[in-house]
Amino acid sequence: MIESALVGWSRLQFALTAGYHWIFVPLTLGLAVIMAVMESIYVKTGDEFWKRTAKFWMKIFAINFAVGIATGIILEFEFGTNFSNYSWFVGDIFGAPLAIEGIFAFFMEATFFAVMFFGWEKVGKRFHLASTWFTAIGAAISALWILVANSWMQNPVGMDFNPDTVRHEMVDFWAVVLNPVAISKFFHAVFSGWMTGSIFVIGISCWYLLKGRERKFALASIRVAAIVGIVGTLSVMLSGDSSGVQMAKYQPMKLAAAEGLEEGGKGAPFSIVPGVEIPNMLSILATHDIDGYVPGINNILDGYTTPEGEVHLSAEEKMERGKIAIEAFSEYRDSKDSNPEEAAVAREVLEENMEYFGYGYIDSREELVPPVGLVYWAFRVMVGFGSALLLLMMVVLWAERRGRLEKMRWLMWAALLSIPLVYLAGQAGWIVAEVGRQPWVIDGLLPVKAAVSSVSVAAVKTTFFLFVAIFTLFLAIEIRIMIKAIKEGPKVDVE
Amino acid sequence: MIKAIKAIYHFYAEGFRNMTWGRTLWWLILLKVIILFVVLRGFFFKPTLAGKSEKERIEYVGNQLVTKQ
CATH class of the missing domain: 1.20.1630 (Formate dehydrogenase/DMSO reductase fold)
Known part of the structure; x- marks a missing residue:
């Protein structure tokens, strides 16, 4: 507690x-x-x-x-x-x-x-x-x-x-x-x-x-x-598109949380808001392929194999490998001065399982899921406000070039009131990036609970x-x- | 060389002397630096590993990583 x-x-x-x-x-x-x-x-x-x-x-x-x-x-x-x-x-x-x-x-x-x-x-x-x-x-x-x-x-x-x-x-x-x-x-x-x-x-x-x-x-x-x-x-x-592809590749749980995608698959839909989806759109954004495979939260927890044959372990398998890594690390520390042969074996086991080191601190598979609601809505605030502000800038530029801006007071008010919105979009972007990667400080290697100091x-x-x-x-x-x-x-x- | 150093010194000194509203900002920066480094760093944010030798740090973090499992 x-x-x-x-x-x-x-x-x-x-x-x-x-x-x-x-x-x-x-x-x-x-x-x-x-x-x-x-x-x-x-x-x-x-x-x-x-x-x-x-x-x-x-x-x-x-x-x-x-x-x-x-x-x-x-x-x-x-x-x-x-x-x-x-x-x-x-x-x-x-x-x-x-x-x-x-x-x-x-x-x-x-x-x-x-x-x-x-x-x-x-x-x-x-x-x-x-x-x-x-x-x-x-x-x-x-x-x-x-x-x-x-x-x-x-x-x-x-x-x-x-x-x-x-x-x-x-x-x-x-x-x-x-x-x-x-x-x-x-x-x-x-x-x-x-x-x-x-x-x-x-x-x-x-x-x-x-x-x-x-x-x-x-x-x-x-x-x-x-x-x-x-x-x-x-x-x-453009860079957001590239970020999406990398998120799918390196942090699929973050992407699944940002989309609230429980069950993934080929031709995954993109959720605009709950209940409103664009078919195949998530696959296009995440893989640049209309039928690309995108794993959902449950797929990631249960373990899955991509159509290319890449095997991803289940949460329990990763947690087991993580515990082996930490155990091997402990054995290595205990034996490196007294028993070099035992230490060498422990080090080899550690290296084999190091990729999953952080999973050894995880007690239940639920811990591996970031706060889905927060990440899902932060993503929509970021993209929604970003798109609306682009439209606003285009309309303002058009009105200014045509000499109509000063007659459109509502547009000038909208521009003035947009200042807090651009800050909200930026903060929402960081919520997606940082809350979306929870529970990790270093992905797969160190969860927050192992990273914190023993302070009061x-x-x-x-x-x-x-x-x-x-x-x-x-x-x-x-x-x-x-x-x-x-x-x-x-x-x-x-x- | 000395001429160049003098010129740089006068450039900065004159710049600071001629500041009007910028002075408020410098006071603000000074106040912030004092709060950050004297108050926060001095009283509230003492590094957990400070005062430990390299060997002790390795031992301490190693133990933390093993016991937090």
């Missing part, structure tokens, strides 16, 4: 911190590109209007960046305190990408970020523009390393477990970096940031139009943001509520400063 409460609170605390961190990251990724495009137009045309437009969005970028900065560090604190078993067990696989990210982000930010803000009158136009683009590229590359680390947890590759150090050791750096899950996740996350930045800029610009202010600035911002947003959202869809539930609860208070305070401060900056306005329409 105590352990289950500890696992629950540790998980909830991590989810809260990660969710809070993800409020700031997508806007940083998206706004950086939008302001870089605006500055590019300024450099190309020499029109000071574009310089002032870019500078206003840079100000908003800086506010978001200042409040968002270092919120990711808290996640690393939690690794060390609440997930110490995990932190040790993953070894340098997780540490290396995070270290690269930390060093890289620091140098990129300390140089290009500073030039971008301090260098307007001190460096040449082109050098300044390059700095703005490098800030945008640096933010995306920072995200890459975080997502490489995250993707390794979803699809562990390029490592070997060393029972002497109780750590995973990297044997193939490029397999870790070029993990197919990491590639899809990187593009999916970064382009979703473009979408967030675009909806944000369009929404705020529509507010100016509704107030009858900053007309030229607002329309120009809408034009740039809508184009970036449409390109970003289409790319989110009260300590985790205390820090959870402390975070709620701190996060709420900082978010309120950010929103206040941002609203003040927006109300003050860009002051670029005074010509």
Whole structure:
């Protein structure tokens, strides 16, 4: 009972911190590109209007960046305190990408970020523009390393477990970096940031139009943001398609949960909402084949064989193999100094069953199923809001090009009210990715209950509520400063 | 070389000096860093494996993995 409460609170605390961190990251990724495009137009045309437009969005970028900065560090604190078993067990696989990210982000930010803000009158136009683009590229590359680390947890590759150090050791750096899950996740996350930045800029610009202010600035911002947003959202869809195929291949339980698919098979249907399905659509999305085989939750638990003859063990068989692996690990530790021959045999058994190591901690097959309702609806919120926002951006761009936008007040209101929706879509995406992979911290190798440290539930609860208070305070401060900056306005329409 | 370092120093110093609204943000960052590293890290998030030697860490996590089964 105590352990289950500890696992629950540790998980909830991590989810809260990660969710809070993800409020700031997508806007940083998206706004950086939008302001870089605006500055590019300024450099190309020499029109000071574009310089002032870019500078206003840079100000908003800086506010978001200042409040968002270092919120990711808290996640690393939690690794060390609440997930110490995990932190040790993953070894340098997780540490290396995070270290690269930390060093890289620091140098990129300390140089290009500073030039971008301090260098307007001190460096040449082109050098300044390059700095703005490098800030945008640096933010995306920072995200890459975080997502490489995250993707390794979803699809562990390029490592070997060393029972002497109780750590995973990297044997193939490029397999870790070029993990197919990491590639899809990187593009999916970064382009979703473009979408967030675009909806944000369009929404705020529509507010100016509704107030009858900053007309030229607002329309120009809408034009740039809508184009970036449409390109970003289409790319989110493409990378989402690739993510779906990988989910089917590497994490079929997550896909089955996202679809609420109990019994799978060939030509699986896609559920739009409960009771409304598109025949064969899930097979097309998951395998790019109209009759492709997609296993359901029960198939995965019972064990199944794909039409290509690939055998997947049942939950009980995997749990048995996992227990053998842990037993062999224990025997190896006990005998490695006293009886090398027995240790060698134990190590061989461990290596044969290592793939299922984490299943040894699972007590019942039900534990292997993530919360289906939450994952199912989060997926629909992500896809539904994403599609609706794409349509909105297309209509806004069309109306702006035709000179009709200012007459369509309902559309401007819809754009303004869409700002929270794009954040909800982003958070829902992470719920699909992270709740969908439960009970695993590292897929197949370590469940959350084995990853948590032996700390008191009260300590985790205390820090959870402390975070709620701190996060709420900082978010309120950010929103206040941002609203003040927006109300003050860009002051670029005074010509 | 020294000239270049001086130029970089003046670039940053002048940038910080001329900030208007940016000062509020820097105070905000400073406040956050203090809360994160002094309060949270100092009092609430002491690494579980801190103070243990490499051998003790291996022993500790190994035992955890075996006993949690």
